[in-house]
Amino acid sequence: MTNGHVNWLIMPLGYQPITKRCPSCETKKLFLPSGTFRVNAQKKTLDVWNIYKCEKCDYTWNIDIHERINTNKLDPDVHQRYLHNDLDEVRRHAYDYSLLKRNNAELGPTPPYDILGPSPYALSGVEQLSITIDFEQVIPVRLINILTRKLCLSRSQVARLLDEGVLVGLTPADLNRKIKHSLTLHLNLARLYQLDLPFVNTPADVEVS
């Protein structure tokens, strides 16, 4: 029995949009980070916002990151990143779902994402494969959507992998659960090839989120 291991990295593209009524467009629009922070300093306290912009016009909306925080309590490096509009910091906050929730932000659609890492079919001679799924930024994606894409199988075919003992240690409910942290799956590749499944291409845009 030959064992193998691969890592898949979920890499969301762009930012998590927010949906909100734009007073200027007078209708509901998507809002995205503008790429700038606003920092207000008053003596020893700071207010920091991530500035969002309507996708259609220049109307802005501020997401509170820190409200009256003492400068001593803020990591000086982070403070500098706010002052210099560091885009990694903007991105990190754009995917901070608890922060968005605290701001009562209504989420727009989950952004598209890449799944970096080798296809199991590219591995020769591996019979038992463990796959670790990690996130560059944690986005709410269902395990089934990752598997259909990466295995080029339909949803019903992936469900069948459970019944056939190809995907081990998972339940049908696990497949439909939104993943919130990294996890490792076990795939019996030797068994998968015995099933002789017709592979399908499942474009990303047919995913059910």
Ligand SMILES: [Zn+2]
């Ligand atoms: Zn607008």
